[in-house]
Amino acid sequence: GRKERVQFDKITARVSRLCYGLDPDHVDPAAITMKTISGVYQGVTTIQLDDLAAETAAYMTVTHPDYAILAARIAVSNLHKQTKKQWSSVISDLYHYVNPRTGKPAPMISDETYNTVMKHADELNSAIVYDRDFNYQYFGFKTLERSYLLRIDGKVAERPQHMIMRVAVGIHGEDIEAAIETYNLMSNKYFTHASPTLFMAGTPAAQLASCFLIDMKDDSIDGIYDTLKTCAMISKNAGGIGLNVHRIRATGSYIGGTNGTSNGLVPMLRVYNNTARYVDQGGNKRPGAFAIYLEPWHADVFAFLDLRKNHGKEEVRARDLFYALWVPDLFMKRVEENGTWTLMCPNECPGLADVYGEEFEALYEKYEKEGKGRETVRAQKLWYAILEAQTETGNPFICYKDAANRKSNQKNLGTIRSSNLCTEIMEYTAPDEVAVCNLASLALPTFVDIQNETYDFKKLHEVTKVVTRNLNKIININAYPVPQASKSNFRHRPIGLGVSGLADAFLALRMPFDSPEARKLNIQIFETMYHAALESSCEIAAELGPYETYPGSPVSKGELQYDMWGVTPTDLWDWDSLKAKIAQHGVRNSLLLAPMPTASTSQIMGFNECFEPYTSNIYSRRVLAGEFQVVNPWLLKDLVDRDLWSDNMKNRIIAEGGSVQRIPNIPDDLKALYKTVWEISQRQIVQMAADRGAFIDQSQSLNIHMKEPTMGKITSMHFTGWKLGLKTGMYYLRTMAASAP
Structure with a gap:
């Protein structure tokens, strides 16, 4: 491009234009220009200048929260400068992409999506509101830019609004009205689909599901390596994996075919560990991730608990896997009464993983009486080994096998043998069925009515119904990585609705996280979502019929989740008439709610993760310009409003490790609101x-x-x-x- 001198006023004018609606007492465009110019070097491009200005503004966020908005605006307007405005021509560029190394066409958009967009170009182009790109905070926008927006030859080609419309059309195809409805709700931050859906929707071979749960096919070389290949195929397509290994024989167990003895779980898991490292999710977007589930009666359980530890011999470690225990009530009872616990080999004591509750207890105690166990230990000895591993490594995760099965709407299928990578999915698996879950999360702060200081349950109900319909469409169009996955998903049609920003919703309504008001709102939010999802699922069933394995499920007998818990809902929604509707039409989905961690998507939205409290009121972020502090935006605003914010205050909060509890001039009402999770x-x-x-x-x-x-x-x-x-x-x-x- 042209060369010109860097002009102070020109940069200031550009930054000033982006300061509309921000607090003029605190936001100073000239200060940003000063700092930006100090980083200028010979031959710097205007694009690099903008990057520098955006980072500078982000750096100044600790002086006032409006700088975070300004930083995002500079970064977004910089991207707008470098990308095409018209969505249909961006789609055309992505579709007609040719790999420069091979000269072969390498379309990044599927034929269906391309044809739909070309056919309805005017309507879709005019539905896009580019100003909504300016609603992202700097870090959320940077996350999108880094991993989500599609690129041509390494250069970002999509704007955030383009990505959202790609997802909407990718899901809804020719149903333009539904696509535009989804676009509007997502771009106004009412909800978001899960990362794999944002990455892949509208692209060729779009694998949109987040989680997969796998049953070890068989305790044999064939079974172990077939299952390994299944894991690799899924991991390649951006899925996280939960795998149960309860039925793999223990160390020293007899192997009939070779007249030898088994080496047990550890060497096998090292092979799985190396596959997880080798096959990342979708080519470096995220590392491959497998969680391995084991019931605590398995004779290799002590070695299993050591696998993630930092010290110890390399050959008995597998540190890239995640570990989880699938804990029967009987183990907890034995720990509580300081009883004994018998370790067994599934080859010598078969069937324990296939039963739960009283049936499990009867079978386990029968094997104990018959003396079939390998060794008997004090239950608390194993318990302390579990706690020690958790203290050192954060693993193993704990899921309760009996609660997961007793209170499952899939209990008519058989025993559920594991959860998934993030412990929120509880689905039935079998050697010929890989369970799948498609996820989306509702952004809870968006439903706060700030004017009236109330929560808009009606809108939450409405949007939950839309998202339920979307996830049903995703089940139909998803490109499943293995046939066992499509088989399972079409039979049972489970979906997972979650949330982000519960902590922000509480703060917006001035409720401390641990207050009675927050406890009540927490219940009513999830009542609303469960009611809406069931109602939506029932409406789809009225049109298309219930899911295949519905007959015999608890819901088919009028038994909902809260019935299995013995809980009575509040009077917010009419459950009786919903149950009557379900009795008439059934439901389209076996499972509906699964609040997941939302690690990346909540960052894009600019909200706190899922239903967690804030972990700190101040934390560090690294960018190219260096490391800088980010303050909880709600606290920052409160302190600025009360004239309590200063450099001194910032340093005090940093010195307190992100806590405000011991800072004398912070009032008690703020101390109650801003307790951290610790x-x-x-x-x-x-x-x-x-x-x-x-x-x-x-x-x-x-x-x-x-x-x-x-x-x-x-x-x-x-x-x-x-x-x-x-x-x-x-x-x-x-x-x-x-x-x-």
Whole structure:
């Protein structure tokens, strides 16, 4: 391009144009220009200048929250400068892409999507509102730019609005009205589809599902390597995996074919570990991720608990896998009464993984009486080994096998043998069925009516119904990585609705996370979502029929999730008439709610993750310009409004590790609102999980945070969750030392 001198006023004018609606007392365009110009070098491009200005503004966010908005505006307008405005011509460029190395066509858009867009170009182009790109915060926008927006020869070609419309048309195809409805709700931040859907919708061979659950095909070389290939195929297509290994024979078990003995789980899991490293999800978008589930009666359980530890011999470690225990009630009872626990080999004591509840207990105790176990240990010895692994590595995750099965709408299919990578999906698997879940999350803060200080349950209900319909369409159009996955998904049609920004919704309504008002709102949000999802699923069933394996399920007998928990809903929604409708038409989906971690998508939206409290009120972010502090935007606004914000205050909060509890001039009402997760009783967190659990027919990714974990504290937390009936007792154990801000 042309060369020109860097002009101070020109940059200031450009930045000033983007300051509309921001606080003029606190946001100073000239200050940004000054700092930007200090980073200028010979031959810098205007694009690089904009990048620099955006980072500078982001850097200044700690002085006032409006800088975060300005940073995003500079970055977005920079992208707008470099990309085409007209969506249909962007789609055309992506579709007609030719690989420069081979000279062969390499379309990035599917034929169907391309044809739909060309046919309805005017209507779709004019539905897009580019100003909505300016509603992203800087880090959310940078996340989109880094991983989600499609590129041509390494250069970003899509704008965020283009991506959202691609997802909408990718899901709805020729149903233009539904596509535009989805576009509007997503671009106004009412909800988002899951990362794989955002990455792949509208592209050739679009694998849009997030999670896969796999049953080990068979305890044989064929079975183990067939299953490994299935894992590789799924991982290649951007899916996270939950795999159960309860039925793999233990170390020293006899192998008939070779007259030898088995090496047990550890060497096999090392092979799986290397596959996870080799096959990342969708070519470097995320590393491959497998969670391995084991029941604690398995004779290799002690070695299993050591696999992620940092020290120890390399050949008995597999540190790239995640580990989870699938815990029967009997084990918890034996720990509680300080009884004994018998370790068994599934080859010598078959069938334990295929039964739950009383049937499991009868079979297990029968094997014990017959002396078939390998060794008997004190139950608490194994318990302490579990806690030690959790304290050191955050794993194993804990899921309760009996609660997951007893309170499952899939219990007519057989015993559920594991959850998924993030412990929120509870679905039936079999050697010929790989369970799948398509996810989306509702952005809870968007439904707060700030004017009236109320929560708009009606709108939440409405949007949940739209998302339920979307996920049903995704089941139909998804490109499944293996045939066992499409078989399972078409038979049972499970979906997973989650949330992001529960903590932000509480803050918007001025409710401390651990207040009675927050506890009630938490329940009513999940009641609303469960009611809406069931109603929507029932309406689809009225049109297309219920899912194939519906007959015999609890819902087919009029039994909903809260009935299985023995909970009565509040009077917010009419459940009786819904049950009557379901009795008439059935439902289209076996499972509906599964609050997932929302790690990337909540960052894009600019909200806190899923249903978690804030972990800190200040944390560091690294960008090219260096490392800088990001302050909880709600707190920053409150402190600025009350004239309490200064450099001194910022440094005080940093010195306190992100806590405001011990800072004298912060008023008590703010201290109550801004307790971090380390300062909220975990009993309260577990109680809120159980409260919402009565309306969650799958499960939830429940992290537990403990500043200084002790065996006593972790034990009491696990037993509280178990007795409250949680299906997921714990996803990660997060400890303070491991995650200082």
